[in-house]
Amino acid sequence: MSPSPSADSSTGFSPKPVLEYASTVGLQSAGVGLFVSTLQNALGNHNKGAMGVVTRTGGTIGFFAAMGFTFAATEAVVRNTREQDDALNGFAGGCAAGFLAGLRQKSLPIAFGGCAVIGGAMGIFDYSGQLSGVQESREERRNKFFKKPPKPIVELEPTSA
Numbered sequence: 001m002s003p004s005p006s007a008d009s010s011t012g013f014s015p016k017p018v019l020e021y022a023s024t025v026g027l028q029s030a031g032v033g034l035f036v037s038t039l040q041n042a043l044g045n046h047n048k049g050a051m052g053v054v055t056r057t058g059g060t061i062g063f064f065a066a067m068g069f070t071f072a073a074t075e076a077v078v079r080n081t082r083e084q085d086d087a088l089n090g091f092a093g094g095c096a097a098g099f100l101a102g103l104r105q106k107s108l109p110i111a112f113g114g115c116a117v118i119g120g121a122m123g124i125f126d127y128s129g130q131l132s133g134v135q136e137s138r139e140e141r142r143n144k145f146f147k148k149p150p151k152p153i154v155e156l157e158p159t160s161a
Contacts, residue, residue, distance in 0.1 A: 029068025087127035094122030
């Protein structure tokens with residue numbers, strides 16, 4: 001494995017920076033956790049006010065961030081170790097995140113079940129090609145979306161006078 005993120009000429013593989021990728025996904029997951037914590041705070045019956053997002057249901061924010069970081073770090077490490085970008089990477093990342101969810105419940109059977117369910121879901125998602133299966137450029141999507149002007153039935157030739 002080369003230390004630079006440039007692509008290897010023989011395989012076309014370029015390693016993914018683990019810490020940068022995991023930190024980005026962890027912060028994004030923390031944002032989702034903040035949203036979920038806000039919903040929990042709004043729908044709950046308590047006297048904490050708006051600070052309940054952090055004081056009462058704030059563990060949700062950290063848990064979502066930890067799951068996102070764990071998923072991304074595991075996925076990137078497996079990808080870089082195997083030097084392949086396929087569905088197994090997503091399965092391993094999902095398995096690690098699901099296992100973490102089970103550990104939060106303090107139950108080993110739930111941890112193994114979470115590993116199987118979330119890992120399987122992410123593996124299938126990656127295997128199916130992120131649901132679309134086709135990577136299109138912006139211009140290709142634009143051309144498919146907008147109508148093309150109709151072609152005239154009869155082509156008029158310019159008359160010379």
